[in-house]
Amino acid sequence: MTFPDRAAIETMDAQDPLGHLRDAFLLSPDEVYLDGNSLGVPTRAAQDELMRAARDEWAGQLIRSWNSAGWFDLPVELGDRIGGLIGAAAGQVVVADTTSINVYKALHAAMRLRPGRKAIIAESNSFPTDLYIAEGVVSTLPGARLRLGGVDGATIEEMLDGDVAAVLVNHVDYRTGALRDMAALTARIHAAGAVAVWDLCHSAGALPVGLDAAGADFAVGCTYKYLNGGPGSPAFIYVAQRHQGQVSQPLSGWWGHARPFAFETGYEGDTGIRRFQCGTQPILSMRALKGALQIWDGVDLHQLRAKSIALTDLFIRLVEGRCAGLGLTLETPREGARRGSQVALHHDHAWPVMQALIARGVIGDFRAPSTLRFGFTPLYLRYADVLRAVDVLEDILRSESWRDPRFAVKAAVT
Numbered sequence: 001m002t003f004p005d006r007a008a009i010e011t012m013d014a015q016d017p018l019g020h021l022r023d024a025f026l027l028s029p030d031e032v033y034l035d036g037n038s039l040g041v042p043t044r045a046a047q048d049e050l051m052r053a054a055r056d057e058w059a060g061q062l063i064r065s066w067n068s069a070g071w072f073d074l075p076v077e078l079g080d081r082i083g084g085l086i087g088a089a090a091g092q093v094v095v096a097d098t099t100s101i102n103v104y105k106a107l108h109a110a111m112r113l114r115p116g117r118k119a120i121i122a123e124s125n126s127f128p129t130d131l132y133i134a135e136g137v138v139s140t141l142p143g144a145r146l147r148l149g150g151v152d153g154a155t156i157e158e159m160l161d162g163d164v165a166a167v168l169v170n171h172v173d174y175r176t177g178a179l180r181d182m183a184a185l186t187a188r189i190h191a192a193g194a195v196a197v198w199d200l201c202h203s204a205g206a207l208p209v210g211l212d213a214a215g216a217d218f219a220v221g222c223t224y225k226y227l228n229g230g231p232g233s234p235a236f237i238y239v240a241q242r243h244q245g246q247v248s249q250p251l252s253g254w255w256g257h258a259r260p261f262a263f264e265t266g267y268e269g270d271t272g273i274r275r276f277q278c279g280t281q282p283i284l285s286m287r288a289l290k291g292a293l294q295i296w297d298g299v300d301l302h303q304l305r306a307k308s309i310a311l312t313d314l315f316i317r318l319v320e321g322r323c324a325g326l327g328l329t330l331e332t333p334r335e336g337a338r339r340g341s342q343v344a345l346h347h348d349h350a351w352p353v354m355q356a357l358i359a360r361g362v363i364g365d366f367r368a369p370s371t372l373r374f375g376f377t378p379l380y381l382r383y384a385d386v387l388r389a390v391d392v393l394e395d396i397l398r399s400e401s402w403r404d405p406r407f408a409v410k411a412a413v414t
């Protein structure tokens with residue numbers, strides 16, 4: 001097998017139309033960061049905005065900043081900005097709460113759009129919080145039940161019947177990186193009379209997403225992964241225009257009221273996307289997110305996607321060429337068009353192997369039971385980083401340095 005040599009890889013970096021963006025990020029020169037799919041890297045702009053918000057707005061203007069610094073409207077302002085990255089026209093996305101909470105709101109809203117139907121379908125290998133939240137939703141709705149693709153039926157497509165109200169589906173699988181065809185699956189869901197709720201946690205900021213074009217009903221996603229908003233930065237929720245004004249969500253807090261500052265006794269929901277807010281938002285986190293989103297001005301998402309596929313292709317080729325026979329198997333679809341921006345490799349000793357990689361400055365993560373997961377963020381990674389990661393991985397596997405007992409120690413967060 002042939003694969004690019006160092007000189008060819010340096011040429012790829014020199015010709016990379018996104019290569020200049022790396023300087024906007026605060027990256028350690030000694031590390032290869034392949035975990036931007038779990039916690040993105042800060043930009044200088046994000047940190048500057050955070051400091052400015054703390055100093056000039058919080059300390060400087062105090063409560064006046066709700067108006068003077070635009071704090072109150074930040075959730076919809078940033079929602080529209082994210083909307084531009086996920087194919088949603090203005091007025092359909094709001095930044096609020098967490099992905100878990102937004103799954104709850106979206107699934108409840110979806111169930112209320114199909115009152116005669118009782119089932120939610122989700123994928124058994126979904127990111128667990130989505131399933132836990134779906135369990136919580138059905139527990140509040142008499143007669144409702146959760147059916148899992150891979151457990152109660154072979155595939156989501158096969159399970160669609162007249163009892164299904166809502167389908168919760170991941171655009172990119174968090175473990176394997178497999179990418180769903182959003183338009184095709186949404187059409188199938190609609191043909192069965194159900195409502196589509198998409199989780200974009202591993203696709204927003206990783207590849208072009210066309211929510212409006214696909215006819216999606218609801219979507220949720222987080223901003224601390226490929227959108228680089230910072231640890232725990234608030235999530236977003238999309239509600240298609242055609243549903244607004246007719247849908248309700250159960251967390252009927254004052255920020256979703258039609259007139260929050262009228263302080264009325266009864267709840268009357270806003271008729272727009274603001275209804276999907278609940279209460280006061282983490283403004284400092286939102287201000288960091290506002291700074292983080294600046295990097296996207298002028299980024300061509302098709303160039304982003306092309307680089308993402310090129311980075312992951314290169315990684316797969318190098319790993320398979322150089323680490324053959326060293327116990328790795330590819331868990332991610334080999335065809336670029338069928339995966340997101342990550343590569344998952346199976347290894348029987350994935351935990352200590354990943355700890356050994358991290359100790360050598362190659363930061364990926366471990367996903368139980370035995371997956372080495374590597375995220376490739378096109379905004380700041382170089383092809384040379386891919387080469388370095390494979391150099392280190394090959395060395396760790398050949399030398400078996402991962403057998404050092406210190407790499408067996410478990411940590412709370414993986």
Ligand SMILES: *Cc1c(COP(=O)(O)O)cnc(C)c1O
Nearest residue numbers: 098099100127129174199201222
């Ligand atoms: C990261 C991720 C989440 C995270 O949810 P939080 O509420 O932010 O903890 C949820 N769903 C998926 C698919 C994820 O990848």
